[in-house]
Amino acid sequence: MTRTHALGALLLCAFVGGTGWWPFRALQERGLHPLWTLGLVYAVAVLALGPSALRPGPLGGRSPLQQVLSSPPLWALGAAFGTMNAAFFWSVSIGDVIRAVLLFNLMPLWAALLAWWLLGERPTRRSGVGVALALAGAAWVLWPSDRAWEGWRSLPWPREPPHARAVLGGAAFALNNVLLRRHAEQPQPAQVLAMFLGGMGVAGTVALALHAAGQLPGMPPVAPGWLGITALLSLWFLLGNCALQYGATRLPANTTSVTMLSEIVFAAASAVVLGGSQPTLAMLGGGALIFAAAWLSARTPAST
Structure with a gap:
């Protein structure tokens, strides 16, 4: 029964992630850019963690917040998580959702390269096949079939900003996962806090910078409509994170x-x-x- 519950929790988390694009697009239509939305959503998440983040560890040890502030690896983890969220949800909010999700899931390519570099895991024959399948799939998705061959200009690479952001988000997601494995000795509460702070900080910083440069509208006037959706979205994300923590800690x-x-x-x-x-x-x-490719990558054991 525990396995069934854990699988159900992971499916709930996948459902939260797979349908998360819709409230972001609804808020975009109400004048709230996805970067502002992410900053607010993760600000709520950080506040929700507030009491536990300030609580000292066992035997008077450091609190999760103190651990994050004193640990550069956790800063890197937060930056990767924040970049992943900002790039992906910006992409699906304004671009084609299916294409963005597919490009985001070029995980075998990025995971193989980053694990080789940061973890010393040599690519295997199976992981090589996964990389080849991922690249072929990306080329097919991006191939400009609506116009004649124009030499190198027709090569299948992310031409539009939403496509490029989706690819960047997937690479940042792979980096996030590799960093979690590289620094597995870090306490889980500190890891979660670092990722939530990164989700708030990266989105908020980029939004402020682009707004100052005149390339991003400011936040709209306070209104019950977008405030209510943002509050529900925060709870939705927290539910997905709790489901992931429950399922991932009980299954291989x-x-x-x-x-x-x-x-x-x-x-x-x-x-x-x-x-x-x-x-x-x-x-x-x-x-x-x-x-x-992603299924093959998930089934491939690490090689050192």
């Missing part, structure tokens, strides 16, 4: 990774139903390759 890592691939299915289905995307042959074919 490979099981967690494979189960979380259902986020792609939830995102694609919700995008079609709610009008966030219209699937094409390139999306279906490329998406199948990317999904296969």
Whole structure:
């Protein structure tokens, strides 16, 4: 029964992540840019952690906040998590949802490179196949089929800002996961606090910088509509995080990774139903390759 509950928790987390694009887009339509939304959402999450973040550890040890402030590895973890969220949700808020989710999930490519660099895990034949499938899938998704061949200009690379942000978000997500493994000795409460602070800090800093440069509108006047959606979104994200913590700590890592691939299915289905995307042959074919690559990567044991 515990395994069933853990799998259910992971599916809930995947559902939260896969459908999270819709409230961001709804808030964007109400004048609240996704970067401001993320800053507010994670500010609420940090406040929710406030009492536990300030509580001293066992035997008078340092509190999670003190651990974060004194640990550069946790700063890097927070920066990676914040970059992942800012890039991904900015992408799905204004771009094609299915294409953005597929490009975000080029995990085998980034995970193989980063694990080799930071963890010393040599790529295996299986991980190499996963990288090749991911690259082929990305090329299919990005291939400009609507115009004639124009030499190197027609190569399948992220031309539009939402595509580039989705790729950046996926790379940051892979870095976040690798850093969690590299610094597994860090206490879990400090890791969670670092990621929430990073989610608030990166989105808020970028939003302020772009607003000062005149490239991003300021926050709209306070109104019950967007405030209510933002509050519910904060609770939605907290629910997803709690579900992930519950499921991931009770199941093998490979099981967690494979189960979380259902986020792609939830995102694609919700995008079609709610009008966030219209699937094409390139999306279906490329998406199948990317999904296969991610599944293969999740099933590949580490090699050192």
